[in-house]
Amino acid sequence: MSEGRLVLLNPGPVNVHEKVRAAIAAPDLCHREPEAADLMAAVSTKVTEVCGAGGDHRSVLLTGSGTAALEATIASVVPPNGRLLVLDNGHYGERLHRIAAAHGLPSQRLEFGWATPIDLEMVAAALLADPSITHVGLVHHETSTGMLNPLRAVGDLVAGHGRTLIVDAISSLGSEQLDMAADHIGWCIGTANKCLEGLPGISFVCAPRAGFASLADLPTRGLYLDLHTHYRAQVQAQTFAFTPALGVLHAFDVALDLMLAEGVASRGRRYAELAQLIRDGLTQRGVQLLLPPEHRANSLTNAHLANGMTYQELHDGLRRRGYVIYATQDRAAGVFRLANMGQLTEADIAGLFVAFDEVTTERR
Structure with missing residues (x-):
């Protein structure tokens, strides 16, 4: 980053x-x-x-x-x-x-x-x-x-x-x-x-x-x-x-x-590849995703908060490390959002999970 x-x-x-x-x-x-x-x-x-x-x-x-x-x-x-x-x-x-x-x-x-x-x-x-x-x-x-x-x-x-x-x-x-x-x-x-x-x-x-x-x-x-x-x-x-x-x-x-x-199809593929990195990283950490694969868009992943962590704790810990995540509306409490729109790279996603692990470890 x-x-x-x-x-x-x-x-x-x-x-x-x-x-x-x-x-x-x-x-x-x-x-x-x-x-x-x-x-x-x-x-x-x-x-x-x-x-x-x-x-x-x-x-x-x-x-x-x-x-x-x-x-x-x-x-x-x-x-x-x-x-x-x-x-x-x-x-x-x-x-x-x-x-x-x-x-x-x-x-x-x-x-x-x-x-x-x-x-x-x-x-x-x-x-x-x-x-x-x-x-x-x-x-x-x-x-x-x-x-x-x-x-x-x-x-x-x-x-x-x-x-x-x-x-x-x-x-x-x-x-x-x-x-x-x-x-x-x-x-x-x-x-x-x-x-x-x-x-x-x-x-x-x-x-x-x-x-x-x-x-x-x-x-x-x-x-x-x-x-x-x-x-x-x-x-x-x-x-x-x-x-x-x-x-x-x-x-x-x-x-x-x-x-x-770039073309819409190519951008869609670029986003889908980044989304898969996010989804794999969350799944490997035991985080449950909100939707089954067939209903997911290729630019956003919604996931359940885990290990008793609140959204604010996760957001603030990641924000201090340079990563901004998003909350959901009240009717989807307990869920956070990770979008992969924009000029993001595989290195950005890798860095996100380094920060994610640090925040998770800090809370234990």
């Missing part, structure tokens, strides 16, 4: 490439100048490519966390006579429901239980029972548990029932397989600072151009987070609706170049 460097094992923000970090120091620029419009167009095009989308799709950028893009999408795309079906098997599925409730949107929460796989038969039954459902919300990688939900199967099912799929791909895009057309995704939401290895502050929504255009006929439920406002400005007028975080956008542009050069 480099002197003074923290190894971030939390699921975003992540350790970024030096080129990404340097890019945030780009020269000062007015967001109404042509250079800013060129940067916006370049980033949008690259995001669309990472989403596996074609020329009939567009991506709209927002200055804000991934939750900002989620809220913009849900509040903007569900029509007054529509209804959102939320597939909830973790904290972030629950968040989709909370966003809908905050805007007074009709919604149904199909709750499976944390760390419980989505039951496709239950989804099909819900769609058959309620023809007013127009949209289905799915979290691809549910980081509260580390579960990778079955995007392709859900997409096929939703499309087969003539509904539109909204996908929270915030923690999966850039690492897990995702294809807008093949997965029947109507609206794909992502962020810069997880598997795309950018810095926090930029999120985005990718959708068919026709989908964005159709928002013109729907009521506006907000100002800053009105998706059609951003679409009109960015795609039609080729400018920003509001002042963006240009420095972060410069850094994201560089991160996307690195992403496209």
